[in-house]
Amino acid sequence: MSRPSKPFFLISSAALIAGLSAGPAAAGPEGTAWGYNSFGVPGLIDMPGAFGREDGELGYAVSHVQNQTRHALTFQISERLSASFRYSLLHDIRRNPGGPVEPYRYDRSFSLQYRFLEEGTYRPAFAIGVNDLVGTGIYGGEYVVASKTFSPQLRATLGLGWGRLGSHGGFTNPLGVLKPAFKYRPFAESGPGGGFQAKTWFRGDAAFFGGVEWRPNDRWRLVAEYSSDDYAREDGAAFKRKSPLNFGADYHYSDRTTFSARYLYGSELGLQFTYALNPKQPRMGSGLDAAPPPVVPRAGSAGPSPDLDEGALIAATRSALEKEGLTLHGLARDGDTLRIQIGNDRYPIAAQATGRAARALTGLAPAHIERFEIRLTEKGMPVSSVLLRRADLEALEFHPVASDLMRARTRIADAPTSLAPNGGYFPAFTAGLDPYVTPSFFDPDSPLRIDGGVAASARFEPTAGLVFSARLHQKLVGNMDRTIRPSTSVLPHVRSDGYLYAKGSDTSLTELTGAWYVRPGRDLYGRVTVGLLEQMYGGVSSELLWKPQNSRLALGAEVNWTKQRAFDDMFGFRDYDVATGHLSAYYQFDGGFMGQIDVGRYLAGDTGATVTLAREFDNGWKIGAFATLTNVSSEDFGEGSFDKGISLTIPIDWITGKPERRAINTTIRPVQRDGGARLAVPGRLYETVRGQQASALDASWGRFWK
Template structure:
């Protein structure tokens, strides 16, 4: 009878009033938008990324959710069950399970119709916490009512009310009827879930800015809590650029073309002015009455913004009687990407003065993919930079300096060259290894030193060494039982056997073979576990949102100790990739096919979305003929490599622009199937950001005037 009464309370809410209000729906203890443990028909905003931690007896859950598209919400969670044993005979601890959830809003709420959504919880893998449901929600002023029906873990009718009055100033009050079938949960006897009978739960939530906190009284017997942060990925940036250096505005006496040819000091002065703004590998050539400039910049994230600063400087310091300026943008790997040719310099000068629009500027501008001949011509230029008073500058590189809060590092010691080389020491780095049978959570901290030397056009020497500080990865004592070659499962041995490690030691040659055709050749120690020789070729079409590349590497596995020796295992990887972009929605679909590290052959599927902030979130799933039957794999259902990837441009969180990006991946870290060697310099990753291949939010003149 109480069950019926609870449902009547929920249904009566739909007859209270007809007025609509904006609903600030929050997450459940499992991360999906909803009440306390039950979902509602609401979905989070497009591009809203939430991370949370909840304690809801007998479960502790680390969760995340994402509004991937309007009306579509995805979730991922990692749940630990109290008073259980996960994998007997291992160091795994209590039982833990990862789950993925999805919710789709079929009908958007109207003046009279409720929102209607369907969803599935834990729809992949072992489905320990699986449930499928349909639910509708309707707002009546500050009151939001939901009622639904589920099967599986959510067994039958459920629903609830959330009241968010304006006078509460961020507080909300929740009633929920919980329909989870706790007595039939896995490990219900040992975890205590058998004593939970569902029913009424009550909660209070509070939201301020990005932060939220829910306190709940669950099923009349236990207290619970759910804390989270919600990040709006559709915001262009999270922190304003308060410390960005101003544009160059030094006014000095300018030369004519004839005077420029007669005195090399003019060239050197322009080079010096650009290098003072952080530009690297500056190349300047005056051809007749056209000024050609090539450059790279390690900090400025948008190509057009960097080109704009070069153009502004060239107008102030270049010859007075030139007819055009041609500026070629190079990557930090010395690949020429795009050439901007300005043929109406009066219009360009007026644009910087705010007198003409972008549309008027375009009449005197041609933007095209860079030609190899242009790059070759600029590469032959040798200029000795001069300072502002015309004296030779003896410093081809900066002095060592401690730099706080740069590129996501709390502090680092760095030295940069005016070419493309650099040396950097970061004393504190961390690696986190998550969700594996050898330990649900492992970590390492280490000091890292990296040195890069620019040898000649496109040729680089790169090295990296690390010194171990604190870690617990080496505590993994369980030997791998993988039937495949141990290309990744012996990672604990690499961490255990060496306090000092040469991470990489190699030479890269980057080349532009033809317009839109790029290549890389590499030899040396690629990464901690493999060394060898190989290369990559990439093709970009003149028009069309796609790209293809092919990588071939001849590899040998390194020894686990501190030296540079090798194990007997050798392999050849050959992987072709096709990338297809839908820039309007920030989407990239990638299919990689070929031979992987463990000599298994198959395909890897990747899906990725870029949000307005530049953050990219994606997933991958690999199918190969590698027969990985280690748990959770089985002879009839072998394990498939899969995971979640996250890429965060650090410029969105700093007060100065930077091209630095933090990359993360969540997947089992001791698996051998579907694995690839760490690329010494993946061409698609190098070109993707400057060319804005997956973005329609920016264009090739975005922020040109800044």
């Protein structure tokens, strides 16, 4: 143990004097960090701060200092909570202080920070955090930190750290007064890595850290920092640590892009690039949608008028809907009510599809029609019934609060039955040719692997609810077929031989299925899928979902029998089959958060549960994290200890500004192993139907008039 050095007190004293002279916090970016540190955490240079970034922000930071490159993906989960996934390329690193030097290592880790006290007029903000929450422990450290904004230009930070953050200038842990065990930090067991090391948290010596941030203008940030990290694993190997002082300058090239240069530990230069975006802020503003059709008021008397010929009305409605990217599945008249059943392959927001269909009907329906019922479908299944009055459409189109008034006068209910399929849509055949990209991020052997090529797809729907699909990939470029170390898993190789599928053939039949979607009862949805279900498995999958219109809760059950496909990704199979299945519960929390629990049997025959927490935005963005624990021990699972990762869904229309229902879906895993591996069946019911239900329509009803 040693006392904090004089430079620390110099920085702390300077910050205190500047703060006292500046007085209470002035107007500025209240509660928002001014930058990311080199570990991707909102903060100073190497040290964290107490402020988070803007709610919902997703930031990517890549930093480099001698023999270390760190990639970090950070999500501001809420105004107070942020999480980071970090992938580091390390050369000449010691696994443990004083141990032998390893020539290189790829290290993966998660961090979590929570601001438990907001900044006040005179009170700083306080946050608590854990670095390397789930990882190898190389960056293991915990902290409590306070930050205070003294003016729009000046901010100071003071913190207390443990682990790596308590390794320079350390002193006896003050938490030892609560329990003597806090005075000693147990050795972190490496094992297969990727596990929780909770017994080490906030234990051992503690040390102070701190710094000052100054923004002379909106473009620049200058930082001086006292670091409590002694870099014992790197000192004398990767570089020589000569001083605890760090100095840095950030240049904000734009609202999203920042370049940083640092002078670190009295011996090294460091660089960092940061890019941040917020899913709440579309790149194209309100979008590049074509103007919707106008509402056509009824001319003359509102009394009955002669009916149009049924066939002519169907043809005119089908043509009008096709101009809006919608398809007519069925049409029926019932007195003064006109009912239509539609499919939507264009608009990611169901409320927008509903509004466009309603507008189109005003120019087609006979004058005596007073109400429109629009039934929304997915995979040919009726999902929701939207009943609205024609007079409201005519009266409210240009009203300043048209959306609110229209929703108040509209009824949204379940649509358990279909209209007669007389819209001329079935049988339907579509085909396309598109580029594809298949990435793999941050695996143990390579930061990035990616294949790209051309995908041919086809879909045939002979009748409502029956869908035949095929997708063929032709690889043109990529390195997904490269591997450094073949799988050594003691479990059946249900996922760890994935590279062999990329190696087997450049032409892959990734999907060839027949699926039947059905409504077996009120609030119930069913699916049966047969064929080549995904790249690695074929078989039979069945699912039943209970999802009421306005319920936050949904329950599902899935049963599968599946057989492993041959490595050439065509029609052959290997000698491995397994029955799997899960019971699932889904719950929508406030603020766009969604939780999911799946309990059952996985592809390797192991049993357990997967917990998923995600945040969803009204525009279709979705960022989540998941973890799976089964009866497979961490030793048998291998590197990573258990399956976990991050999932991203990026709607294409957010990028292009044009209506588009497709999205980019990717999963980032620290490592892909065999334990906790689940079948990837296309068209699972929860994601299929919920976007067309009342809860989703309510959340995005503002798009009704767009």
